[in-house]
Amino acid sequence: MSPKTSNQIAISMLYVIASTIVVILAALLGYIIISGLPAISWHFLTSPARAFTSGGGVGIQLFNSFYLLILTMLISFPIALGAGIYLNEYAKQNWVTALVRSAIEILSSLPSVVVGLFGFLIFVVQFGFGFSILSGAFALTFFNLPLLTRSIEEALAAVPDAQREGGLALGLSKWETVLHIIVPAALPAILTGVILSAGRIFGEAAALIFTAGQSAPALNFTDWNPFNMASPLNPMRPAETLAVHIWKINSEGIMPDAKAISSGASAVLVISVLGFNLLARFVGHRLFKRLTAG
Template sequence: MFNVFVWALGIIVILFILGLLFMLLRKGLPNLTWDFLTGLPSEIEEGGGIGPALFNSFYILFLSLAISIPLGMAAGIYLAEFAPDNRFIGFIRICVEGLSSVPSIIFGLFGISLFVDIFQLDLTILGGAVSLAFLNLPMLTRVTEESLRSVPTELKNASFALGSTHLQTIRTVLIPVALNGIITGICLTAGRAFGESAVIILTAGVTTSGELWDFNLLSPGETLAVHLWYVQSEAIVPDAGDIAQKATAVLIMIVLAINLVFRVPLWIKARRMKG
C-alpha cells in the first residue's frame, strides 16, 4: 500500500508539473520568432522584442556566477576541511544558513544602498551582478560544504596513506567525488538567478541601453524576468499579453536548458563509470 501511495503521489506531481508547463507554453512557444528574440523592446508600438533583456540576463548571470562560484566553493572547502570545531565557526554556519533563506528583496535593498547611495553608480549591470552574487553565495557555500562532508572518510584516509598532502587530497579526491553535488547546487543557483527579478529591479533597473550587445558594466541592466514583470504590469503596448506569453516561454525553456547543460555531462560520466 505504501508503494502504491508513493507511486501515485509521484505521478500526480509529474502530471501537475507537465500541466503547468503546458498551460504556460501552449500560447507563447509556437509564436516565438527570431525577430522577437533579437529585436529591441518597444514602449508604445506593438511588435517589440526582448533582445537586450535576454542578453542582459545571460550577461548578469555569467558575472554573478563568476563571482559567487569561486568564493562559495572556497568558503565551503574551508568550513568542511580547515575550520576548527568551535562556537565561532558554528555561529558562522548559522549565519550562512540564515542568509540562504533571506528574501531576495533584502539583497536588492543592500545592493541599492551600496551601489546607488554609497558609490553613486545609479542602476547598473555591475550592481545587479554583484548583488545577485551575494544572493547566490550562501547557497553555494552550504552545498559545497555538505557535498565535501558526504565523501566517505575512507577515501580521504587512503589519499593520506599514499602520501598526499591535504590540498592534494582536496583537489584530486574530495572535489571530484563531491562534484555531482556541487554541480547540482550550481545548477539550482543558476536557474534561480536567471529568473530573479526583485534584486535586478532594485539594483539594475527596468530599462536597457537600447543596444543588443552592450557589455558596458555601467549600463542599465533590465533582464528577461524584469521585462516580463514590466510588460505584464506597467507596459502600455497593445500586444503586452502576447509579449508576456512569449517571454514566459523563453524564460522557462532557458531554465530547463540550464539544468540540462549542467546535468548531461554528469549523466555521461556516470554511465561511463558504470560501463
C-alpha cells in the same frame, strides 16, 4: 482493518498526492509554453523591445540575463568554493563554525526583495555603481552564495574519508589532497549545484529591480569594448533582464502586443530554466560516468 487493506489505502493515497503534484506542474508548464510559443520567433529572440508600438522582442533582455548570470557566477563561485572547502575540510566543529552555518541558513531564507533593497542601498547608492549589471551581479551573489556554498559543502562531504586518507598516506599535504583528489572527486556534484543555482539566478526578478534596473538601453553588438556605454560587455550599464521585463510589462506595459510579449518571454524563461535543469542532470551524469566507469 487488515494490514493488507491499510497498505492498499496508504499506497493509493500516495499515488493521488503524487499525481496531483505532477498534474499541477504539467498544467502550469503546459499553459506557459503553449500560450508563449506562438510569440517566439527568431525576430522575437533577437530584436530590442519597443515601448509603445507592437513588434518588439526580448533580444537585449535575453542577452542581459545570460551576461548577468555569467558575471554572478564569476563572483560567487570562487567564494562559495572557498567557503565550502573551508567549512567541510578545515573548520573545526565549534561554536564559530556553527554560527557561520546558521548565518548561511538565515541568509538563504532572506526574501529576494530584501536582498534587492539591501543591494540598492549598498551597491547602487553607497558604492555609486548606479543601476548596473555590476550592482545586480553583487546582489545576486548575496542571493546565490548561501545555497551554492551549501551544495558545494555537501558535494565535498559526500567524498569518502578513505580518499582523504589515501592522499595523505601518499605523502600529499592536506591542501594537495583537497585540490587534486577531493575537489575532482566531488566535481560532478559541484557542477550540478552550480547549474541548478544558475537556473535560480536566471529566473530572479525581485532582487534585480532595484539593482540592475528596469531599462534596457540599446546595445551595439559590434562593439565589444567593455568601456563603451553601448557595448554589450559594459558592466556599468543598466540592464533589464528577462524576468524583470516580464514583471514590468505586466505592471506597466503599454505596447499593444504586451500580452503576447509577456507570454513569449515567460516561455523563453521557463524553457531556459528547464534547459539548465536538464543540462545539470546530463553533465553531472556524464562526468560521474567518466570518473567512475571510464
